Amino acid sequence: MVKQEGDLVCLSLDEVHGLASKGLTQNGASSEQARSVADTITSAERDGCKSHGLFRLPGYIGSLKSGKITGDAVPVLSELAPAVVRVDAANGFSSLPLEIGITALAEKAREQGIAALAVNNSYHFAALWPEAERLAELGLVGFAFVTAKSYVAPAGGIKPLYGTNPMAFAWPREGKPPIVFDQASSASARGEIMIHERDGKPLPERWAIDKEGNPTNDPTKALAGAQLPFGGYKGGSIALMVELLAGALIGDMFSFEATANDTRDGGPPKRGEFLMAIDPSKCVSGGGFSQLAHAETLFGEILGQEGTRLPSDRRYESRKITPTEGITIPKSLYDECVELAG
Numbered sequence: 001m002v003k004q005e006g007d008l009v010c011l012s013l014d015e016v017h018g019l020a021s022k023g024l025t026q027n028g029a030s031s032e033q034a035r036s037v038a039d040t041i042t043s044a045e046r047d048g049c050k051s052h053g054l055f056r057l058p059g060y061i062g063s064l065k066s067g068k069i070t071g072d073a074v075p076v077l078s079e080l081a082p083a084v085v086r087v088d089a090a091n092g093f094s095s096l097p098l099e100i101g102i103t104a105l106a107e108k109a110r111e112q113g114i115a116a117l118a119v120n121n122s123y124h125f126a127a128l129w130p131e132a133e134r135l136a137e138l139g140l141v142g143f144a145f146v147t148a149k150s151y152v153a154p155a156g157g158i159k160p161l162y163g164t165n166p167m168a169f170a171w172p173r174e175g176k177p178p179i180v181f182d183q184a185s186s187a188s189a190r191g192e193i194m195i196h197e198r199d200g201k202p203l204p205e206r207w208a209i210d211k212e213g214n215p216t217n218d219p220t221k222a223l224a225g226a227q228l229p230f231g232g233y234k235g236g237s238i239a240l241m242v243e244l245l246a247g248a249l250i251g252d253m254f255s256f257e258a259t260a261n262d263t264r265d266g267g268p269p270k271r272g273e274f275l276m277a278i279d280p281s282k283c284v285s286g287g288g289f290s291q292l293a294h295a296e297t298l299f300g301e302i303l304g305q306e307g308t309r310l311p312s313d314r315r316y317e318s319r320k321i322t323p324t325e326g327i328t329i330p331k332s333l334y335d336e337c338v339e340l341a342g
């Protein structure tokens with residue numbers, strides 16, 4: 001049952017899913033599109049990834065209401081080469097096309113050793129770790145790359161050009177959850193700055209600049225200015241790589257092109273996503289050597305140092321707690337989601 005504690009509302013994961021699903025279907029999404037997006041939102045809340053949970057629902061619905069996104073889109077899978085598959089999202093959300101595409105990608109990776117997936121004509125508004133993690137749960141090494149709107153200035157510049165351009169990597173483990181990292185090539189995700197603005201909190205140093213190119217800790221000025229790549233030119237180079245992989249390579253738009261074609265309804269822009277999968281068993285000759293067991297020796301060395309953790313450990317800790325304790329969101333966000341769900 002929904003409970004209010006001060007300015008926060010407590011929800012179970014089932015209530016999160018139901019609220020998201022109802023909001024989407026009430027505003028034009030098919031039951032399958034709504035279910036898939038609600039799965040994505042719920043997994044983010046489950047793992048404590050607030051910037052990609054119910055916080056994103058108004059944006060999803062805004063794009064349905066504006067007519068930008070086709071709510072009943074039916075993704076189409078095709079084969080481009082023996083180790084390359086494509087899913088045309090048909091102008092719909094990316095969640096359902098990814099479900100279909102990852103199944104085909106995994107089959108190709110097991111056949112060929114390495115395979116690639118292109119997702120086109122889609123609207124990605126979520127974290128990247130869910131698709132990378134799914135590949136690792138299937139015993140594969142996974143990579144995912146996606147662009148965004150122009151939010152990030154190239155190193156040395158002051159005008160937004162690149163997207164936050166996240167990348168995700170996942171490594172399978174025997175009897176344990178996969179190693180997964182998902183990080184923007186910018187110093188922060190866009191949603192983190194938006195949450196700082198909502199909560200009235202200043203930004204850390206070197207996250208963003210204002211319209212004149214001056215460093216700023218003001219999230220409102222940052223959103224009107226430009227985000228910065230992490231590590232200066234190093235993060236800028238990674239952002240460039242993601243633009244090429246998820247844009248030019250698969251015949252889709254760059255971030256600045258997606259921005260020019262966007263309706264600015266608060267939702268995601270249309271863009272592409274590029275994924276790769278590798279079957280570890282096809283990467284060694286002969287038997288008797290386990291790459292996964294060998295990797296565990298590295299993980300042990302990392303954890304042997306005080307203060308360390310493995311990527312995704314915090315998400316997995318949240319995953320143990322939220323199924324029984326539920327999650328909390330600001331009452332203002334809950335009220336907005338309820339209103340959108342009718």
